[in-house]
Amino acid sequence: MKELRLGKPKIVNKKLFLKRVEDIVDSCIYSNNGRYVIEAEDYICDYLQVKHTVLVSNATIALEIAAQILKEKYFKDSSSISALVPSFTFVATVSSLIRMGINPIFVDIDKDYCMDLQSASDLSSMADMVVPVNLFGNLANEDLGLLAKASIFDCAQSFGCFNEITNSYSGAYGAMSVFSGHPTKIGGAFEGGWITTNDADLAERARELRSFGYKTDSGLREGQIVANNGTNGKMSEIAAAALLTQLENIQEIQSHYFDIHQRYKAQLGGHFRDKNVYMSNFSYVTVEFPEGRDKIIDELNQDGIFPRTYFSPLHLMEPFKGYTRGNMENTEAVAKSIMSLPTGLTIDLKDVDFICERLLRCKTKFHL
Ligand code: T4K
Secondary structure, eight states: OOOEESSOOOOSOHHHHHHHHHHHHHHTOOSSSOHHHHHHHHHHHHHHTOSEEEEESOHHHHHHHHHHHHHHHHOTTOSOEEEEEESSSOHHHHHHHHHTTEEEEEEOBOTTSSBOHHHHHHHGGGOSEEOOBOGGGOOOOGGGGGSSSEEEEEOTTOTTOEETTTTEETTSSSSEEEEEOOTTSTTOOSSOEEEEESOHHHHHHHHHHHBTTBSSSSOOOTTOOBOSOOOBOOOOHHHHHHHHHHHTTHHHHHHHHHHHHHHHHHHHGGGSOOOOGGGOOOOOEEEEOTTTHHHHHHHHHHTTEEOBOOOOOGGGSGGGTTSOBOOOHHHHHHHHHEEEEOOSTTOOHHHHHHHHHHHHHHHHHTTO
8 A cells, every 4th residue: 555645755856866976976075065065055046036045954953043143143132032933833943943042932823824913013022033934835924024123934844935926935035044955845855954045144154154163164174263153054965966956856846746736625625725825835735624633634544644733833832831922822723623635746646536535535424
């Protein structure tokens, strides 16, 4: 039985990728800002129309680096810094801030599953920073970035989302944006992440911080100056070659995700939210079942179908319970009913038909 999972990865042009691996092995340059890291950065800059891209080892490190930079730039003398952040997100959005000494202020979500502008405005007098998340490939309201002195857009799930209102890609606005190249992500490959910015100074700082804080980014050399308290956030050449190979095929990848999404929608339309889908990259197929969701998932698992229940509210989890939060009504309601269905490059339209047929059968069985 084929296991139908969400985000199971597949390298699109395996032949080209393996050729690149061979080049890397022969070149003896395996890390420290090599050829493929530079090529992938240039590719992303051209694609998103941003001035600077800094590749790092994953989006969690990217968030930490961005938070450290903005904290040092704007709040050097502050004893306590707080950031508006959704509770309905992947844990790394919040844990990375706390690790950088920034306290989250949890904000509720809107109908697009992103931080709600009104709720965020109501809490903004307490906030120094704001970290909107473009969840499930839906774009958070850009005005959120104006609510505090510093902003980071968490675009981990939104590579390729085009905002037709502002005529720009996700990641091309705001001080700094952060992306994930994890295997489960659209355009992702091996572990990876990157920061985009139009500010040359911020980009330079990010390059320093990803490489131990060294003043230049040319690798470890005797006599280099440590400019800052950095980390090792470098991406290896093999990961960069895999990422570049995927991104060069991004149109094909995106149309596959779009077709899958539309096929689901045609059969399960009533369970989809009425969202601003024209801004999405369709990387997640999210439906809602206010009754019986967990029973349905248990039943689907018997047929090798594995939906996910992304996300559990972070403000209710032990490490984050003590932080400030607003009203969490939408977050808590959505978390109980949402289901992310199998999608990605290993899922085809026949799989979607099978999943929908089983799902609708469950609805009948459980009188939902
Ligand atoms: N901000 C946001 C909003 C994020 O969503 C994320 C990550 C981050 C920040 C941080 O980005 P990174 O630091 O990861 O770059 C996954 C991913 O680990 C995580 O990247 C992602 N968000 C999160 C939403 O989902 P899991 O625990 O759901 O993934 P996992 O391991 O269960 O994999 C999903 C499915 O894919 C499984 O059925 C197994 C399959 N799979 C997975 C991998 C990695 C494979 O078949 N092969 C593979 O190599 O967390």
